[in-house]
Amino acid sequence: MKHKEPMNTTLTPYRGPTLPKTTTGIQGLDELTGGGLPKGRPTLLCGNAGCGKTLLAMEFLVHGAMDSGEPGVFMAFEENTEELVQNFASLGRDLKALVAQKKLALEFVHIERSELEETGEYDLEGLFIRLGHAIDSIGAKRVVIDTVEALFSGLSNTAVLRAELRRLFRWLKEKGVTAIITGERGESNLTRYGLEEYVADCVILLDHRVEGQMATRRLRIVKYRGSTHGTSEYPFLIDEAGISILAITSMRLKHEASTERVSTGIPRLDAMLGGKGYYRGSSVLGSGAAGTGKTSLAAYFAQGAVAHGERCLWFAFEESSGQIIRNMRSIAIDLEPAVRSGMLLFHAERPTMFGLEMHLLTIHKLVNQFKPRAVIIDPITNFTTLGSEVDIQSMLTRLIDFYKTQKITALFTSLTGGGDEMGFKDVSVASLMDTWLLLRDVKNGAERNRVLHILKSRGMAHSNQVREFLLTDHGAELLDVYVGPSGALLTGSARNALEAQEKAQGLMRQQEVEGKNRDMERKRRALEAQIAMLRSEFEVAQKEATRTSGQDQTRAGVLAGDRITMSRMRQADAEASGKTPKHPKHK
Amino acid sequence: MAIPPDSSQAAPAKPADVWMLRLYVAGQTPRSLVALANLKRLCEEHLKGRYTIEVIDLVKTPQLAKNDQILAIPTLVREIPQPMRRIIGDLSNTERVLIGLDLVPAPKTST
Numbered sequence: 001m002k003h004k005e006p007m008n009t010t011l012t013p014y015r016g017p018t019l020p021k022t023t024t025g026i027q028g029l030d031e032l033t034g035g036g037l038p039k040g041r042p043t044l045l046c047g048n049a050g051c052g053k054t055l056l057a058m059e060f061l062v063h064g065a066m067d068s069g070e071p072g073v074f075m076a077f078e079e080n081t082e083e084l085v086q087n088f089a090s091l092g093r094d095l096k097a098l099v100a101q102k103k104l105a106l107e108f109v110h111i112e113r114s115e116l117e118e119t120g121e122y123d124l125e126g127l128f129i130r131l132g133h134a135i136d137s138i139g140a141k142r143v144v145i146d147t148v149e150a151l152f153s154g155l156s157n158t159a160v161l162r163a164e165l166r167r168l169f170r171w172l173k174e175k176g177v178t179a180i181i182t183g184e185r186g187e188s189n190l191t192r193y194g195l196e197e198y199v200a201d202c203v204i205l206l207d208h209r210v211e212g213q214m215a216t217r218r219l220r221i222v223k224y225r226g227s228t229h230g231t232s233e234y235p236f237l238i239d240e241a242g243i244s245i246l247a248i249t250s251m252r253l254k255h256e257a258s259t260e261r262v263s264t265g266i267p268r269l270d271a272m273l274g275g276k277g278y279y280r281g282s283s284v285l286g287s288g289a290a291g292t293g294k295t296s297l298a299a300y301f302a303q304g305a306v307a308h309g310e311r312c313l314w315f316a317f318e319e320s321s322g323q324i325i326r327n328m329r330s331i332a333i334d335l336e337p338a339v340r341s342g343m344l345l346f347h348a349e350r351p352t353m354f355g356l357e358m359h360l361l362t363i364h365k366l367v368n369q370f371k372p373r374a375v376i377i378d379p380i381t382n383f384t385t386l387g388s389e390v391d392i393q394s395m396l397t398r399l400i401d402f403y404k405t406q407k408i409t410a411l412f413t414s415l416t417g418g419g420d421e422m423g424f425k426d427v428s429v430a431s432l433m434d435t436w437l438l439l440r441d442v443k444n445g446a447e448r449n450r451v452l453h454i455l456k457s458r459g460m461a462h463s464n465q466v467r468e469f470l471l472t473d474h475g476a477e478l479l480d481v482y483v484g485p486s487g488a489l490l491t492g493s494a495r496n497a498l499e500a501q502e503k504a505q506g507l508m509r510q511q512e513v514e515g516k517n518r519d520m521e522r523k524r525r526a527l528e529a530q531i532a533m534l535r536s537e538f539e540v541a542q543k544e545a546t547r548t549s550g551q552d553q554t555r556a557g558v559l560a561g562d563r564i565t566m567s568r569m570r571q572a573d574a575e576a577s578g579k580t581p582k583h584p585k586h587k
Numbered sequence: 588m589a590i591p592p593d594s595s596q597a598a599p600a601k602p603a604d605v606w607m608l609r610l611y612v613a614g615q616t617p618r619s620l621v622a623l624a625n626l627k628r629l630c631e632e633h634l635k636g637r638y639t640i641e642v643i644d645l646v647k648t649p650q651l652a653k654n655d656q657i658l659a660i661p662t663l664v665r666e667i668p669q670p671m672r673r674i675i676g677d678l679s680n681t682e683r684v685l686i687g688l689d690l691v692p693a694p695k696t697s698t
Contacts, residue, residue, distance in 0.1 A: 110656045117687030120622075120676035125613040125660035126645060126652050133649035155659070155675075 019226040022070070022142070022178040025063025026056065028245030032230045033221065037202060042172050042179040044199040046191045047206030052217055052238050053182040054079070055091070056206070057144040059243050060180055062093055064142045065103035072142035073105045073134045077150035081106040091242055105134045111154030118156060124164040128171060135175060143172060143179040152193050169198045190222065201225050207233065216357050219245055235357030244361060257281070257459075262374070262409050265304025268478035272454055272463035278435055279459065280373075281407040283400045285430065287414035288439030293450050293469055293476075294413035295319070297437065298376045299328040299335065300476060301411050306338040310373035313366060314346050317382040321346030332475045345370050351382040356395050359383070363399065372408060379413040380429070393429060400432050434458045439469065442491050449491035451481060468495065606630075606638040607666040611657050614646045618677050622661040625678035633690050
């Protein structure tokens, strides 16, 4: 858990005849061991008190009896059969029924030093006989001895005990049973009495640590002779369904990449993401400060998924489902029908209730049960209280890989500090995300507005534009933002003001144009009137002119006649016509 | 603690009563033979005439090991008088056997 999980061969399924293995049936452990425990050999299971040794060992027997047809013997030194039956009834295991079906034998060994007087040489043949008898009576293939070290507190002759333990392990091998021997964790050794020196084949260590008031159980395979195995510590969970260890099958980054797209639930956002939305199976981070609309983004995604007939699982770590449903109604999303039809499942809890691993396992289990195509984690930042950054990143890595292998599109929201554009935590998880939507506050004058932009989106053309993210009572809208003269984003009322201003200017321009047009028209009309006037004037003048010229002619004619008569009178030789008088006529 | 099969009939435990002893062995090993010999000798010394010894070979009847919570071999079980006592080993340490069987005061008071 402290380091990145090694990408070694832990995950390869059992291949070839290298080492026969017996499946434990315990979720995750078989993957971790590459098929189970070494068949026909003893395995040492050690750990401190309360770490789940007895439970793991019993689960091994129960799964064997129920699923693999391998009966098992449970030899208990610490709990009697009634106690065992009771304890496992609370985990839904009916041991009594298994005993009745001869699939399980419970052998309680009572040992109390004060009741035993040692009076000479002895051996533990009685134990062998009892175990042998129990094995033979049901044909057991599996054996658990829990906790054999109780012998050390009951008997004083450790030399005899050690010799007998050595003999026991050898004897178990000869019997060909797959055995789990549990041992208490010692101060410096794996077990208090050094049992590990007798068991050479497989040693598994369980641990129950409290870090920051959070208890976490972890499992580590210390050695596994003849088999490759995971070497890290793996968290495991004990709950009402038994024990489960986190499956780490996806550590190799070999998940297929889908080219299928899923809608973001907001058409304009789809448009920004190459017109189609997210890739199926991709992980999406929606990060932003408080109140930037992260949950709303998630709600749209959920609504979109449900609308396409896909199941959606919503992990809410801040609000109850009722609260989310109520709040989302205010932006015209009604999630309740989807919840009622079983398409949307809310899982709301305070993250501080459990440790990081518990959450991871809960998520795993729910996903396996509900089989959603879309998952929302709202918000991941609430995990920060549960572990160091390394722990959280490792958890998220595994979570994301898990979703990817399941082809589940996952939307994570992340709360960043106010003002801060992207938080520290964001940067550390961002490399894991395929699409990163950044939600921001933009302050203008006396108001605060939301904007959204796509910081990255792997493998698709996406818009580089900042959009105003408007949450209204008829839904979310993504509007173009204005860039002011100083280069600042203008949103909200500033945008409105600018829009109004532009409108006014437009109107004014239009009015100007219209006025000019009118002016021209007027001028044209005036000109035309002038032209008409001039023309009529001209016509008048023309008429005048023709009239006067007529008069002149007649007058000239008269004059010529006069002259002829006069010249006739004077007897001068002059032509009667063709000659105009040289001098202006007199009246 | 496991209950012996016949605890109901074990109410009065007077010294005069007959002692019922059971010796669990696993086959005819030298150690079990030593244990049986030691037991017989002790009984003759301290309980002459008022004891019975039952030898149970767990190799033949392994199912009997469970009832008396047998672990070590050999084990001597004092069934009667109550309370039940269990002594492990080949009984070669006489002093410890007498303490285990609560027989230390017996020789002093009886003679």
